[in-house]
Amino acid sequence: MTNAIIAEGLTRRFGSTQALDGLDLAVPEGSVMGLLGPNGSGKTTTVRVLSTLLRPDSGRAFVAGLDVLKDMVKLRRKIGLSGQYAAVDEDLTARENLRMVGKLYHLGTPEANRRSDELLERFGLGSEADRPVKGYSGGMRRRVDLACAVIARPEVLFLDEPTTGLDVRSRQALWDVIVELVGEGSTLLLTTQYLEEADKLSDRITVVDHGRIIAEGTPDQLKARVGSERLELTLASVEDLHAARRLLDRLAQGEVVTDEEEKQLVIPVEDGPEALVTAIRALDAEDVGPVGAGLRRPTLDEAFLILTEGSGTAAPPEPVDTTGERVGTAGKEGLR
Ligand SMILES: Nc1ncnc2c1ncn2[C@@H]1O[C@H](COP(=O)(O)OP(=O)(O)O)[C@@H](O)[C@H]1O
Ligand SMILES: [Mg+2]
Numbered sequence: 001m002t003n004a005i006i007a008e009g010l011t012r013r014f015g016s017t018q019a020l021d022g023l024d025l026a027v028p029e030g031s032v033m034g035l036l037g038p039n040g041s042g043k044t045t046t047v048r049v050l051s052t053l054l055r056p057d058s059g060r061a062f063v064a065g066l067d068v069l070k071d072m073v074k075l076r077r078k079i080g081l082s083g084q085y086a087a088v089d090e091d092l093t094a095r096e097n098l099r100m101v102g103k104l105y106h107l108g109t110p111e112a113n114r115r116s117d118e119l120l121e122r123f124g125l126g127s128e129a130d131r132p133v134k135g136y137s138g139g140m141r142r143r144v145d146l147a148c149a150v151i152a153r154p155e156v157l158f159l160d161e162p163t164t165g166l167d168v169r170s171r172q173a174l175w176d177v178i179v180e181l182v183g184e185g186s187t188l189l190l191t192t193q194y195l196e197e198a199d200k201l202s203d204r205i206t207v208v209d210h211g212r213i214i215a216e217g218t219p220d221q222l223k224a225r226v227g228s229e230r231l232e233l234t235l236a237s238v239e240d241l242h243a244a245r246r247l248l249d250r251l252a253q254g255e256v257v258t259d260e261e262e263k264q265l266v267i268p269v270e271d272g273p274e275a276l277v278t279a280i281r282a283l284d285a286e287d288v289g290p291v292g293a294g295l296r297r298p299t300l301d302e303a304f305l306i307l308t309e310g311s312g313t314a315a316p317p318e319p320v321d322t323t324g325e326r327v328g329t330a331g332k333e334g335l336r
Contacts, residue, residue: 034202227268
């Protein structure tokens with residue numbers, strides 16, 4: 001298994017901020033790595049180093065077999081990048097932007113044109129494609145920028161928070177294109193603040209905070225640690241709250257949170273719908289009626305609390321993988 005992206009001990013400081021603090025990555029060819037982390041955790045800095053836009057203070061990185069510090073020019077032809085903020089030519093139309101980028105990648109005019117038309121349709125820009133980008137909404141610009149990043153079917157694609165600000169339809173269109181590219185053998189590094197997005201698209205997820213890795217593993221391994229869903233119950237009184245907690249403790253797949261002020265109980269559960277029904281029945285049998293009940297996915301905050309627990313900021317990264325298998329040796333698992 002060859003790795004399309006390798007990073008070893010990357011560090012980068014901006015003034016007093018340690019943006020990258022010894023970051024390692026290994027992304028097998030043809031797979032999707034989700035880089036998940038809160039604002040300011042070092043995701044964009046990582047992408048900028050790997051796409052040759054920024055020099056690290058120390059460490060090494062290779063992308064598509066090329067050294068990011070020594071083979072910048074060659075490397076740039078092999079990668080596609082869509083940054084966190086859309087970078088498109090305002091005075092050109094969407095179609096002109098795409099055709100230009102296609103030619104810069106040496107696609108040849110007929111192929112650049114054909115591929116531009118195809119992507120404009122896919123990203124729902126067909127009817128707007130011949131207007132200058134400066135009149136576009138933020139979401140539309142984002143779509144043009146993304147189309148530019150994938151036009152040449154790059155070997156390695158970097159997408160930095162690609163769906164931030166996109167509507168549901170464009171998000172789905174982007175996900176479809178991503179799945180297709182990866183099916184054709186591209187490798188993708190995708191940064192996101194959304195656990196759900198990382199879960200949906202990634203073969204493996206690396207969780208970063210303060211420029212270092214705090215967890216890594218397959219989405220299933222991470223979810224098993226975070227708990228798949230939260231059962232949230234609101235009770236009528238504090239007495240009911242404690243009674244409910246006693247009755248439902250056995251459903252918990254992790255730490256139960258009791259909020260006396262809100263009279264709320266949050267229980268991580270495995271099978272959400274089944275747990276909800278079981279909980280309501282158990283409460284009903286004891287005449288402890290909840291005034292509110294629902295299921296929700298864990299928030300990123302909850303995920304981070306759990307994933308950072310015990311690891312501390314000074315501790316070495318804790319691999320999530322229970323088999324002890326590292327990223328670099330993992331087989332390709334395909335997209336779900
Ligand atoms: N050019 C820069 N100058 C100063 N500080 C920066 C610069 N780029 C990033 N940082 C800081 O480095 C940290 C990591 O930033 P970034 O990689 O953009 O995080 P993320 O993309 O995960 O939100 C943040 O604290 C950010 O403020
Ligand atoms: Mg960023």
